[in-house]
Amino acid sequence: MNVLRTRLVLLAAGAAGPIAFVASYVVNGATQAGYSSWHNTISTLSLADHGWIQDTSFVLYGVLTLCFAEGLRRSSAVSAWGFALLALAGLGLLVIGTFRTDPILGFPPGQPGIVTPGGTIHSIGALVVFLAFPAAILVTAVRMSRGWAAFSSASGVLSLIAVALFFAAVSAANGHDGGGSPAGIHERLPTLFIGLWQIAFGLRVLARGAAPRSRRSVSPGSSPRHA
Structure with a gap:
């Protein structure tokens, strides 16, 4: 496999990552008794029937995101900071x-909301993901043309707002089931904002990489900004 083809495969894999991830938690959540996508977290699907599906979904998305970061790096579409944050x-x-996460917000039903070392590591990892993705998007926006910079900035900022709302809803529950709070929706919104950006930017860089070299060359006096 030549260098160009490898780069394109990495970018395509990265663009596919959020599609597979979102599809997994939507379908899995819809088939679990007592589970509410409005209220319950994505991570607690790991504690439901066939929890390995959600575990695998997290790992697969992680691998594909690493592919995405490397594909962007090889395409010179991200700075060192952007690459590091995506990685x-x-x-x-x-x-x-x-x-795996600990039981939270009343799921699985009947299980106490205990705190375990593994659950704590999961929570820290989730916080890293929730902050690193938007930060990578905002850092990458600096290198983009005006339209793509606006789209990226909006994606990053909206993701951070949704993350803040999610953690506020979880904190308000204070170890209880949280009633009918929209914590689940607040958690899913950043996955959608981030995912749409990842797909759009990945396809954009993919298309530029697949274009004939003459079309991708920068004419004298034109801006070197990406996308």
Whole structure:
């Protein structure tokens, strides 16, 4: 496999990552008794029937995000900081796929909300992912043309707002089931904002990489900014 083909495969894998991840938690959540996508967290699907599916989904998304980061690096589409933050997010996903969450917000039903070392590691890994992804998007926005910079900035900022709302809802529950709070939706929103950015930017860089060299060359006086 030549250098160009390898780069394109890495980018395509990265763009596929959020699609597989979102599809997994949507389908898995819809088939679990007592589970509410409005209220319950994605991670607690690991504690439901066939919990290995969610574990595998986290790990797969982590691997594909690492592929995405490397593909962008090889395409010179991200700075060193952007690459490092995306790689950190990918590694964080590997961690949360390895260490399961503790029961939270009343799921699984009837299980106490205890705190375990593994659950604590999972929570720390989730926090890293929730912060590293938006940070990578915002850092990468600096290198983009105006339209893509605006899209990236909006994706990063909206993700951080949704993350803050999610943690506020979990904190308000204070160890209880949290009633009917929209914690689950607040957690899912950043996965959608981040995922859409990852797909769009990945396809953009992919298309530029696949274009004939003459079309990708920068004409005299044009801006070297990406995308």
